Amino acid sequence: MKKNIAVVWGGYSSEWIVSEKSMVGICSFLDTKLYNVYSVKIDRQSWNVVADGAEYPVDKNDFSFSVEGEKVNIDFAYITIHGTPGEDGHLQGYFDMIGMPYSSCGLMASALTFNKYICNNYLKNFGITVAKSRHFTKDMSYDLGQVGEELGYPLFVKPNTGGSSFATTKVKSLNDFQKAMDDAFNEAEDVVAESFISGVEVTCGCYKIGNEKTLLPLTEVVTTNEFFDYNAKYAGQVEEITPARISEEMTLRIQQLTSRIYDLVGAKGIIRADFIISDNVPFLLEVNTTPGMTVTSFIPQQVKAAGLSMTDVLTDIIEEEYKKVK
Known part of the structure; x- marks a missing residue:
């Protein structure tokens, strides 16, 4: 029997626009032979399943919904909210309370990484180099x-x-x-x-299935804008090069740093760590626990460059987390 997967998007911040794009990407990646896929939009006014031009309210007691009097139970939540409440631990706490398996980091890791200042200063204590x-x-x-x-x-x-x-x-x-x-x-x-740190900006994706961690190829970010701003990210004013044009030694060093950060923050699912390399030193910019998942986002680029399939990666993550709870 197919599992019912909710792709949860929206949120309470300006990033809901980006979240919608990621939702479309994830829905396109998921294996519809294995899963019934539902889009669930969360905003301050309501939680609704959006399907075929109609909206169905979510029952927050168990995250189910009803269509024409028939209850549909959700088996797994794939969180792709960039910002609160899906990236800061709030939604994770709710899902923990109702026993719903989900894709991203848990409450504590999400809350830590969402606070850039606290996270970077926490990681600095373990020798990770960050900006002043x-x-x-x-x-x-x-x-x-x-x-x-x-x-x-x-x-x-x-x-x-x-x-x-x-x-x-x-x-x-x-x-x-x-x-x-x-x-x-x-x-x-x-x-x-x-x-401000001048240098080469790169980003590295990482995920873990069982005891096996996968470090993805790095992406180099090149833009003629002042920095990697919103227009660079989402209006095409950027060149994204995967794999990054840096030495094998530096690539391995950043992958190892990303792996260590994954463990230090207690991550699960897919994360992305962003760095700037200045004078041969990688400075951590931030840790992203719900990275963008449009077809052209960094993680899908890196998965493709690694010779992997986004569909297979997401299936592995869903099945891994599902078996832990169920």
């Missing part, structure tokens, strides 16, 4: 002139708990600093200012 940074909340007092002197210009200002480069600004002088902070605070409750 400062953390701010709305009720803090701070001297931007002093921060600029400490971090140097240019620097980056971004929401601490966000992604897809929304409200991220490359600040070149003190004159631009306050507006960048205001933009970031409009997106999140806390903000990070981070030193």
Whole structure:
């Protein structure tokens, strides 16, 4: 009998637009010979299964839904919400409570990695190299002139708990600093200012099935924009080269770092770790536990370059997590 798979997308942040694209990608990858696939949209107003132009409310007691009086039970949730509540541990906690297996990292790992500042400083304690940074909340007092002197210009200002480069600004002088902070605070409750690192940007995917971890080929990110911003990510203003044009030695080093980070944060499912290589030193930018999954996203590119099938990879992840719970 086919399992019923819910591809859960949407969320409460600006990233719901990206989440929708990932949902379409995942639905195209899943093996419909094995699974009945349902799209489940979550927003602040409702949780609904979207099918054939109709919407069916989700029963939050057990994550089921009904069609013409017939109950449909979901067997597995594939979470592709970029942002809250699907990337920060909230949804994971709910699924843990009702005993629903799901694709991504658990509550603790999701909460840790979603907070960029805390995650990077946690990993720094284990020898992972990260950029110098400062953390701010709305009720803090701070001297931007002093921060600029400490971090140097240019620097980056971004929401601490966000992604897809929304409200991220490359600040070149003190004159631009306050507006960048205001933009970031409009997106999140806390903000990070981070030193600029010049170098080659790469990203590495990783997943684990049983005791076997798979480190994917690296992707090199090249853009003529100021940085890898929203337009570079989603409007084609970027060149993505897989495998990355770096030495085998550096490739192996970054794969090993990604593997170590996977274990240190307690990850499961597919993650992606982003780095900038500067003066032959890889600096960790961030850890992404619900990476983009459009047909042209980094992970599908890397899976293809590794000679693997996205359909097979997702099937392995679903079956691995399903057997743990069921």
